[in-house]
Amino acid sequence: MSRPTPTTDDATADSTIHRTYILDVRIVERTTADGDTDYRFEAPHHGGRAFDDPETAELYADVYFDVNGFDEEKVGEEGVPPAIIQAGRDTLAAYFLTQSYGDLNWIASYYGIKPERAERLVNRVRKRARKIREGAAERGMA
Numbered sequence: 001m002s003r004p005t006p007t008t009d010d011a012t013a014d015s016t017i018h019r020t021y022i023l024d025v026r027i028v029e030r031t032t033a034d035g036d037t038d039y040r041f042e043a044p045h046h047g048g049r050a051f052d053d054p055e056t057a058e059l060y061a062d063v064y065f066d067v068n069g070f071d072e073e074k075v076g077e078e079g080v081p082p083a084i085i086q087a088g089r090d091t092l093a094a095y096f097l098t099q100s101y102g103d104l105n106w107i108a109s110y111y112g113i114k115p116e117r118a119e120r121l122v123n124r125v126r127k128r129a130r131k132i133r134e135g136a137a138e139r140g141m142a
Helices: 055-068 082-087 089-097 104-111 115-138
Strands: 010-021 025-030 035-044 049-051
Touching: 010 055, 025 055, 035 055, 049 055, 055 089, 055 115, 082 089, 082 104, 089 104, 104 115
Parallel strands: none
Antiparallel strands: 010 025, 025 035, 035 049
């Protein structure tokens, strides 16, 4: 589940890099002041986003690469960035899965499909994002 990014007062200095990507995108594992662990997605020109688990943060990164970046600053609490809507059904499904209200059953219901098909939509985004990152790395864009 995602949540608004904590302020610096909410997190301690105890953090490590969970995963790095090309173009200065990364996921940072942090210990909050409450002693909880979160995973913060960070990218240039993006406000950052904290998640409860690394898998959701990694999927969020995949969506980010799939649409060549996006910014949620002006979309509101339940809005969707235009870049994600324009990218298509599979990208929107993957984005929904990174939101607090989204799970595979919710996505399946939204689209009127079975959860297995919703999972296949999400997996297409993961695969596409991996290929985008590999291609960029091959071109020296790391």
